[in-house]
Amino acid sequence: MNKSQIFSKIESICTQIFGEGTVITETTSASDIEKWDSMNHVTLIAAIEKEFGITFDIMEIIGMTTIGDFVDVVAKKQT
């Protein structure tokens, strides 16, 4: 799966969590989305883990602040 496909899947997950019409780009972070609070942050992590069949470690989660970061880590874990 290439990064573009990974982004599309994460974008779809974000829409489910943060609501229809939420604009998602690679640089989108919590500060851009009103509904991105601590609860939705862990929900997003859990949903991505489930979707891609992977598990993030703590240091990876700490380092992922933008959607682009999530895409990069998922891509890295799939290779």
Added chain:
Amino acid sequence: MQITEIKVAGLNDFLEGNLWQNLSPKPITLLRAISQSKNPRANAEDVALIIGYEDNRLLGLVGLLPDFIHGESTMPTSSNSCWWVDPQKGKHLAVPLFLKAFALCKQRMFMTDCTPHTLQILSRTNWFDFPEIQSGIRGFLKFNLHEVIPSKFPSTGKFINLLKLGDHCLNFLLIPYLKLKQNRFRKIGCKVEYLSVLNAEMHQFIEIHSQDEFIRRSGIDLEWIVQNPWIKQLNNEKRGALVAYPFSHLVKQFKQYFVKITDSGQTIGLVLISLRDGHLKVPYSYFHENHAQQVIKVIYRECLSQKAVTLTVFSPGLVKRINTDPQPFIFRKRIKRLIAVSKQLSDSYQKYSVLQDGDGDIVFT
């Protein structure tokens, strides 16, 4: 934005440095820092605080209180003592700060009084177990509508003076009834002694009566707690001049003291009493089950002599006596406490599953 961790050994320097001086709100109070730096269960390299900030604005913080499981220095752990983010600018920091703290204590973390919201967040991480909900009792010795109603319905806060008047009237009308009902609890049939320090006999008594405890505090730990509180009793005039801090740390009334209970010359119990703004708690209690009835009578008498508004107890032995024996309350309600234990500590918790009311950081607040 920067994230910084402060170790136990670095707390004093942190308080004297420019960062603490300039940050608003403050990430730690002087009292908490002093207390943490004297923690007998902490190593100099243990992390006590992780903060996120931008310029001079504090955006978030997570506090850790280093501890030992079952009092064993070979089984270190930490309780999460606070978790706060700035509601406007810090919400993205909540999870990363917490996870950084979790990683720094090697995923050996527990919490003894989670909010349902925190529990919900933790449950999605898959790193924590959630043992059974602890059931306790809150008994009311007086009407206290001006605190109870606004806490449940914040919009009623504007009627606080009216509610205070209501409490005053109801409590006044009930004086004859309460005197009749509560006077019998002033006679306890055993001897009590108030202590500020614990002698060798008390240290041993604690050790004998704490065999199954998860944290298992020693007499030294308890003395450190009483001598290094996180809460300060302050009169109204001084409040305005004090620093902003995200958690309550200044109250009208706060005291903690030990009560030794003896019967026929034999020590039958030791309790640590905590009184905060009229609310009495028993963070630590040591007694044999056979003496629970005498111990709860002593606690009732403390409630009455301290003019306490409520008594809150989670100790199963004491809760059982409250439920079965006569008690001095106008009414009482069941309360619950949510506990989270990281999976790294699950085996230890299964082995030693007894928690005292004050374990974690509860005894300090």
